[in-house]
Amino acid sequence: xxxxxxxxxxxxxxxxxxxxxxxxxxxxxxxxxxxxxxxxxxxxxxxxxxxxxxxxxxxxxxxxxxxxxxxxxxxxxxxxxxxxxxxxxxxxxxxxxxxxxxxxxxxxxxxxxxxxxxxxxxxxxxxxxxxxxxxxxxxxxxxxxxxxxxxxxxxxxxxxxxxxxxxxxxxxxxxxxxxxxxxxxxxxxxxxxxxxxxxxxxxxxxxxxxxxxxxxxxxxxxxxxxxxxxxxxxxxxxxxxxxxxxxxxxxxxxxxxxxxxxxxxxxxxxxxxxxxxxxxxxxxxxxxxxxxxxxxxxxxxxxxxxxxxxxxxxxxxxxxxxxxxxxxxxxxxxxxxxxxxxxxxxxxxxxxxxxxxxxxxxxxxxxxxxxxxxxxxxxxxxxxxxxxxxxxxxxxxxxxxxxxxxxxxxxxxxxxxxxxxxxxxxxxxxxxxxxxxxxxxxxxxxxxxxxxxxxxxxxxxxxxxxxxxxxxxxxxxxxxxxxxxxxxxxxxxxxxxxxxxxxxxxxxxxxxxxxxxxxxxxxxxxxxxxxxxxxxx
Numbered sequence: 132x133x134x135x136x137x138x139x140x141x142x143x144x145x146x147x148x149x150x151x152x153x154x155x156x157x158x159x160x161x162x163x164x165x166x167x168x169x170x171x172x173x174x175x176x177x178x179x180x181x182x183x184x185x186x187x188x189x190x191x192x193x194x195x196x197x198x199x200x201x202x203x204x205x206x207x208x209x210x211x212x213x214x215x216x217x218x219x220x221x222x223x224x225x226x227x228x229x230x231x232x233x234x235x236x237x238x239x240x241x242x243x244x245x246x247x248x249x250x251x252x253x254x255x256x257x258x259x260x261x262x263x264x265x266x267x268x269x270x271x272x273x274x275x276x277x278x279x280x281x282x283x284x285x286x287x288x289x290x291x292x293x294x295x296x297x298x299x300x301x302x303x304x305x306x307x308x309x310x311x312x313x314x315x316x317x318x319x320x321x322x323x324x325x326x327x328x329x330x331x332x333x334x335x336x337x338x339x340x341x342x343x344x345x346x347x348x349x350x351x352x353x354x355x356x357x358x359x360x361x362x363x364x365x366x367x368x369x370x371x372x373x374x375x376x377x378x379x380x381x382x383x384x385x386x387x388x389x390x391x392x393x394x395x396x397x398x399x400x401x402x403x404x405x406x407x408x409x410x411x412x413x414x415x416x417x418x419x420x421x422x423x424x425x426x427x428x429x430x431x432x433x434x435x436x437x438x439x440x441x442x443x444x445x446x447x448x449x450x451x452x453x454x455x456x457x458x459x460x461x462x463x464x465x466x467x468x469x470x471x472x473x474x475x476x477x478x479x480x481x482x483x484x485x486x487x488x489x490x491x492x493x494x495x496x497x498x499x500x501x502x503x504x505x506x507x508x509x510x511x512x513x514x515x516x517x518x519x520x521x522x523x524x525x526x527x528x529x530x531x532x533x534x535x536x537x538x539x540x541x542x543x544x545x546x547x548x549x550x551x552x553x554x555x556x557x558x559x560x561x562x563x564x565x566x567x568x569x570x571x572x573x574x575x576x577x578x579x580x581x582x583x584x585x586x587x588x589x590x591x592x593x594x595x596x597x598x599x600x601x602x603x604x605x606x607x608x609x610x611x612x613x614x615x616x617x618x619x620x621x622x623x624x625x626x627x628x629x630x631x632x633x634x635x636x637x638x639x640x641x642x643x644x645x646x647x648x649x650x651x652x653x654x655x656x657x658x659x660x661x662x663x664x665x666x667x668x
Contacts (some may be wrong), residue, residue, distance in 0.1 A: 134312075143162055144664065145504055146504055146513055148498075148667060149668060150513070152402055152500075154311065154402070154405050155313070157405055157410060158192075158409055158410040158417075162417055163419040165415075165422075166320065166421060168249055169390050169485055170323075170486075171249065171253045172256045174426050174429050175484060176259075176260060177389060177454050178426065179383045179461070180432065180456055183442075183445075186375065186443070190386070191431060191434075193379050193383055193386040193595065194427065196383060197612075200386070200563075202606060204395065204605030207598060210570065210588045210597065211398060211569065211598070212401040212415070214586060214598075215401070215587045216402060217401055217402040217503025217665060217666050218501055219498060221566040221569075223235050224398070225566060226238040227662060227663070229572070233501070234642060235641070235643075236640055237565040238501070239639075239643070241559060247499075247539075248491075248559070249487050249531075250533045251490060251539070251540050252295075252555075253488060254293075254295075254298055254537050255540045257295045259455050261459075262281045262284035263281075263457045265277050267463030268463055271349050280443050281304040287542045291543065295534050295659055298534060299530065303527055303531040306527075307519055308518075309520060312489065315502050322486075329462070329466070334433060335432070336436070336469055337465050339436070339481060342441050345465065346441075348467065348524070349467050353410060358452065361448030361452055362447040363448075364444075365448060374633040383616075385556075387406060387559070387616075391559050392422065394419070395416055396414075398496045402668060416565035452470055452525075457531050480581075495526045499512045499528075500512060505666065506647060506648075507651070508644075511528075512648065557616050557617065561604065565604035569600045569602070571599050573598060574589075574599060607666065
């Protein structure tokens with residue numbers, strides 16, 4: 132493993148002459164980091180519940196609409212990462228191209244999005260998704276022990292305890308360095324991946340005409356009728372089946388939440404990949420193709436096997452019967468029609484909710500690391516262990532913050548999970564808006580960076596830089612999504628006051644930036660010059 136450079140004392144603009152991070156990640160590791168971060172509860176849970184939460188929404192159409200902005204942004208992020216291959220991604224890109232304060236808001240917004248949505252929320256929901264698979268397995272095998280375990284997992288106190296355990300274990304492993312982190316990423320990719328393949332197969336085994344019978348075979352005679360009664364009691368009626376374009380646009384919120392990863396997340400590790408031009412393609416455009424295929428197979432498969440009405444009734448009626456509407460539950464029920472072994476295999480798929488945390492902790496740490504390296508966060512956040520070449524203090528702080536946010540994600544806090552999703556998505560979209568804007572203007576406002584970058588970055592179509600075209604596609608899409616998200620948040624039970632949460636989060640980031648930037652300025656650091664340079668490696 133490459134050793135850390137010895138320059139420990141502050142020199143020039145930055146806290147030291149070298150970051151201490153090393154380029155240890157190859158293209159596949161880069162892709163797996165983004166894939167693991169992206170494919171979690173968003174697709175396993177929210178892609179199913181979208182149908183009930185936004186009656187009339189077409190989830191496949193919502194994902195295809197979101198694909199336009201995701202792919203535009205993924206290309207823009209890829210080219211920005213090749214031009215400025217540094218850890219911290221959009222924070223570095225936006226702060227060097229647009230302005231330091233916009234860069235800080237971008238990094239801060241996506242940091243909150245990662246640790247709240249990708250780390251804390253996934254850690255809390257993970258036991259619930261596992262419960263869904265175990266529930267079907269227990270009923271299919273007439274095993275009361277499994278059913279009891281599954282029901283015990285639908286308990287906020289137990290779920291919070293399990294979530295905390297998951298976060299602490301991952302933090303310890305990651306603190307051991309790059310090799311341990313890579314093994315963890317590979318392991319947390321392979322196991323849920325096998326479960327996902329089993330899920331895709333399961334959805335080809337039955338059709339909507341068989342779904343009710345299979346459901347009753349698993350949960351007992353009359354079980355589907357009971358589920359329907361619970362859904363009607365929750366407000367379901369046949370009009371919910373009518374297509375609604377407005378509901379589909381509202382469904383962009385869970386759709387975007389499900390897979391912003393390829394659009395931006397890969398750039399956070401640009402300073403730690405070998406051969407950035409190749410590896411970053413895997414982490415951005417390549418991962419976008421991979422993730423979109425997975426999501427369409429999940430959603431299309433569930434609808435092929437059970438039908439729109441069945442999934443909607445499950446979403447609205449399931450919770451009152453202690454059933455978690457999710458991909459693992461549907462897949463386990465489908466497998467029960469042909470093989471009990473398949474039921475247990477598909478339980479592996481529910482583990483996808485616990486493979487996002489290592490990637491999320493890693494990505495979030497690089498945001499705070501790069502801010503600290505620029506002197507706008509405590510210096511401890513950019514300290515690197517000489518033995519393990521890992522920012523151990525950084526991991527510790529982020530894990531503690533994630534545990535607090537995990538509690539806020541649970542019903543124990545009294546905050547609606549869909550309201551949480553709304554403002555988190557708002558923060559993620561805000562970061563994407565500024566990142567794409569940076570891509571649009573880079574060739575014109577920071578021409579020296581554009582001209583000194585790899586020839587790939589300088590490619591044009593009809594005289595217009597490709598990076599500008601890609602940025603415009605992503606910018607237009609995410610500005611529209613930002614308006615949709617804001618309107619959905621404002622129309623929630625809390626009304627327009629719900630928008631105070633993301634507003635407060637942004638203001639808090641500005642205050643932190645102003646404090647540390649002022650402190651650095653007073654110590655003699657020229658912050659204007661610092662942000663005109665690309666940070667050292």
